[in-house]
Amino acid sequence: MSNNPNSMRTTVRQVRHLGSAKSGTHHAWHMRLTSFALVPLTIAFVWIVLSLVGKDYNTVRAALGSPVIAIIMLLFILTSIYHMMLGMQTIIEDYVHSEGAKTFSLALNIFFSFAVGLACVYAVLRLSFV
Amino acid sequence: MAEAKPSTVSPEARRPLSPHLQIYRPMLTMMMSIMHRITGVALYVGTLLLAAWLIAAATDARAFATISDLLTSFIGRIILLGFTWSLFHHLMGGLRHFIQDTGRGMEHPQREYLAQATLVGGLVLTALVWVLAYAAR
Numbered sequence: 699m700s701n702n703p704n705s706m707r708t709t710v711r712q713v714r715h716l717g718s719a720k721s722g723t724h725h726a727w728h729m730r731l732t733s734f735a736l737v738p739l740t741i742a743f744v745w746i747v748l749s750l751v752g753k754d755y756n757t758v759r760a761a762l763g764s765p766v767i768a769i770i771m772l773l774f775i776l777t778s779i780y781h782m783m784l785g786m787q788t789i790i791e792d793y794v795h796s797e798g799a800k801t802f803s804l805a806l807n808i809f810f811s812f813a814v815g816l817a818c819v820y821a822v823l824r825l826s827f828v
Numbered sequence: 829m830a831e832a833k834p835s836t837v838s839p840e841a842r843r844p845l846s847p848h849l850q851i852y853r854p855m856l857t858m859m860m861s862i863m864h865r866i867t868g869v870a871l872y873v874g875t876l877l878l879a880a881w882l883i884a885a886a887t888d889a890r891a892f893a894t895i896s897d898l899l900t901s902f903i904g905r906i907i908l909l910g911f912t913w914s915l916f917h918h919l920m921g922g923l924r925h926f927i928q929d930t931g932r933g934m935e936h937p938q939r940e941y942l943a944q945a946t947l948v949g950g951l952v953l954t955a956l957v958w959v960l961a962y963a964a965r
Contacts, residue, residue, distance in 0.1 A: 730926075730929065733922045733925070733926070734926070736919075736922070737919065737922070737923070740915060740919055744912075744915070744957060748957060748960055748961055748964065749964075751961045751964050751965055752964060752965040755885075755889045755892045755893070758885055758892070759885055759892075762882070762885055771882075775878075778871075778875070779875065782868070782871065782872045782875065785868050785872070786868075786869075786872055789865065789868075789869065814875045814876060814879050817879045817882075817883060818875070818878060818879045818882050820883075820886075821879070821882035821883045821885065821886040822882060822886075824886040825882075825885060825886050828886075
């Protein structure tokens with residue numbers, strides 16, 4: 699990119715393809731979409747955890763592995779992980795300005811989200827099928 | 829644009845910046861906006877707790893006993909209380925955003941009420957869940 703202030707190129711030509719103004723709407727829409735889904739899913743999740751307070755291991759295992767609860771847990775996990783990944787992306791883009799640190803943080807955010815999400819999903823599936 | 833005088837300052841440095849947080853007097857609507865982000869980050873880290881709990885349950889009785897002991901210890905309860913509050917505060921903030929996404933609730937008294945509702949709603953739901961948790965124990 700040319701940062702030359704004497705450049706003959708128009709400002710728009712200089713900034714085009716350099717970032718954002720590509721996927722902002724998609725990001726915002728998915729944020730609303732996941733928020734909306736998370737209202738009932740969060741209530742269901744809290745309800746499930748609350749029903750398991752003080753229960754012994756076998757009861758907790760059986761409950762988390764039962765189809766309806768497992769499916770609700772999986773929906774909650776996948777939706778909230780995607781939601782938090784989008785949210786953290788916004789935070790990083792707001793506060794991390796240097797190009798290298800920003801790219802690194804954005805990558806780390808994706809890795810963290812996938813790792814935690816996959817771990818939770820694996821655990822729920824294992825409780826269901828093993 | 830009056831004139832296009834060549835400048836040696838980079839375009840980044842010449843860009844106008846909007847004033848940041850420390851310029852403004854703290855207000856409830858602003859605090860709720862900040863808290864929405866902070867609770868979001870707390871929940872982000874908190875997913876590690878959920879993952880640990882689920883993995884322990886999927887492993888064996890000993891692993892589950894260990895995580896249960898950790899989570900029900902004094903510090904564990906403080907962390908879980910913070911997690912519960914973050915979850916509900918963020919949920920209430922999300923509902924506020926839905927209302928304001930439609931363009932409603934932006935005027936002076938309404939936005940204050942919404943900010944208050946976010947704060948009170950989060951606290952009340954947290955208290956409710958913890959009362960139920962202790963009753964169920």
